[in-house]
Structures are given as C-alpha cells and as structure tokens.
Amino acid sequence: MSGGHGHDHDDEYTAPLGETQLRVKALESLLTEKGLVDPQALAALIDLYETRVGPRNGARVVARAWVDPAYRKRLLDNASAAIAEFGFTGRQGEDMVVLENTPRVHNMVVCTLCSCYPWPVLGLPPVWYKSPPYRSRAVLDPRGVLKEFGVALADDVEVRVWDSTAEVRYLVLPERPPGTEGLHEDELAALVTRDSMIGVGRPKAPERRPR
Amino acid sequence: MRVLAAADVGRMILKGGSARVPEPLPAKFAPGDRVLARNVNPVGHTRLPRYVRGRRGVVDRDHGVFVFPDTHAAGLGTKPQHVYSVRFAARELWGPDASPRDAIYVDLWDDYLDPDGDR
C-alpha cells in the first residue's frame, strides 16, 4: 500500500514534494495559522508514539503474567485494570481484553473494517496489519495467514480470530516458551515479540547460555 | 473549541476516552445465547461487517454498554447498548471448506442482533 511512497524517507529534504506531502504541509500551515493546532503539541504527539509507546509495554505485561499467577488472573479477569497497573492506559486501549493462548487454542487479532489496535500496549500498528491482505484474509483463511508468518498449527488446535469491530481492544497472551524456567521477568520480556501479542507469531526462544 | 496544548498531550492521551457508557441498561442477550446477525445494508456508518450478516453465532461474552456507532457517526446521539463478542463457526461463515474447529469472534451491538429462533 505505501510502497509508492518508499522514496520519501531518503529524498525528502532534496527532492520536490509529492502531492500528498504538499497537501499535509498545506493543511498544517493553514491549521496553525488559524490557531486550531499548536505545532508544539504536534511534536509532542509524534514523540510520544515514536519513542515512548510501543510493543515493549505489552511485553512487560506478558512477562509479568508469566511469572506472577495472581497477576495473570487479574489480567484475564480485568485486562484494563491489570494493564493500568503499569500505567499503560488511554487512547485506543480504554477497554482491553486479554486472550490466552494454550496448547489447544490459538488466538489472533484483526480489524477487518479499519485498523483498530491496542495502542497503549503495542504502539501504532505496522503497515501489514492495516493493509488489505491481512484484513481480508485473517478471518477467511487464518491458518494460511499464520503459515505466511511462519506459524504452523496442528489440525487439533482451535484457531480463534478476534475481529475488533467495536471499541474493545485485544492483546494475546502467548504461551511461555520452553526452556525459560530460570529467566527473570526482564529477560522474559525481551523474548516477547509484537507479533506474538497480535497472535501471528510466537515469542523468541531463549538464547542458550553457558553453564 | 479547545486547542490541544503541548503540555496536555501526555495527560490527555493517557486519559483516553472510553466509549463505554456507565448506565446499567438491560442486556438483550447472555453468554451462550444463540443469535442471528441482522441482514441489513445501511447507507451510513456501521460496524456490522458484511461477512457476518445473516449468519448464526453464539454470544461468548458481554462487554458491557457502549456508544452505538451507527447513530453516533450520524450525529444522532449515543444510543447506548450492550456489545457482545459473538462466536461464529468458521464453517457458518465460509462453508464446508473451512476448518471444522476454527471460529471468528466479532464484537456486535444489541441492534445488530436478533435471537436465533430456528434452532
């Protein structure tokens, strides 16, 4: 989808602006002149989502659930409150539900109608999540999509696809990888990938450490 | 109109704005109920995807009371009502070639659903 704009980031200071870039610039200058937006607020919004909110937040939640059974229970019973214990609250994560993967059930999340995604725990969605191939096929052929992500599931595993059509936002609690028994919460968090929390990947395997 | 100030960005984003409505309205359905997604084709905004219209599912859970997008998008009020996660068997949606085990869960409002009286 955004392939046609791929040249933007290299040439944006030297090449002439494309039509879309011109429109954004025109809009920003007009809204600023009219006093409808504060350029400092724009900078703060960009900084927040580019540097502070992202999938490392969700990884901390998952790692906590792996090491602390009481937290895991709170997370599955009332995800919004349990996630708020970390201070991960607000826009596009006001009403959260956590879905637990097990050896028998694999959950994955999509938004077929737009691109709803749990911002406070995962940040802004990647392009593939927002694009037609994923949005069209996640509900029709979830196993085929999972295969493209390198996730092969046995026939006896039940796949549950959650279409975020309302204002509830979903986070997948992936299975804790084997061989991680001795790891600390921070080390576990480093194994939790964004894709594993959308349900299209698995957490990373732990590195083998010399005894 | 209030213009967002840089100093308020962090606080306003962390605060968010839930579409949940704190009103104890009665729920039309309960978990386990069989429901039929309405076959309607509104010209305005709706969050009822075409692929479930006219299909049968089972209420998995009640998320509580939320603003109704169809009226809210049209400036016709919040019309608060319950939202449920409804489980549709993959075969109900996609036919016999779909996996017999898999299911699609779709969040649907009271106004998108009727009781499934045929089963």
Add this chain to the structure above:
Amino acid sequence: MNGVHDMGGMHGFGPVVAEADEPVFHAEWERRAFALTLAAGFLGEWNIDMSRFAREQMPPAESLGASYYEHWLWGLEHLLVARGLLTREELEARVAVLRRAQTR
C-alpha cells in the same frame, strides 16, 4: 455503508508482507498527518465514529490505491471542510502556493 473498507473475506490482495524492523513512520508527512489528525480531533468538532465514516467515504478506487495515512488525511480534510473550519478553496490555494514555491 457497503464500502471497500469492509474487507473481511475478500480475495485477491495477495500475501501478507511484513517489513522487518519496521519504523513507526515511513516519512515525515506520515508523522504530520498522524499528529494533525489527533490534535484536530481534540477540537471536539467530531467523534471517532464520524472520523471513521469520513474515511469510508473516500471514493473506492482511490481508497484501494491509498495508504493508511492517506486515508487519514482524506478524512481529516473532509471533516474540516464539512465543519466549516477550512474551505476547499483555501486548501487548494495553499497547495498551489507551496507547489509553485518549490518549482521556482
């Protein structure tokens, strides 16, 4: 509305292609379009359902060829004009000024 945004179950869009180590934004204009949309939303002139409906009204052929933040931009322009915060003419005039400025 039965629009092209309602994609569940469609065929023909090809495989899902994930970008390794994908950045949050791919260009400066995406950063600006994102932040402008959020900031303008705080004006309180429309709600999130109106924003979604605005994006859905992009003509289907155009919509399918556009990227995510182009949808956002289209929706934002639509809402600003509809609420009288901006006119189509002043926006096009400003685009023209900026275009001329860089070809000089």
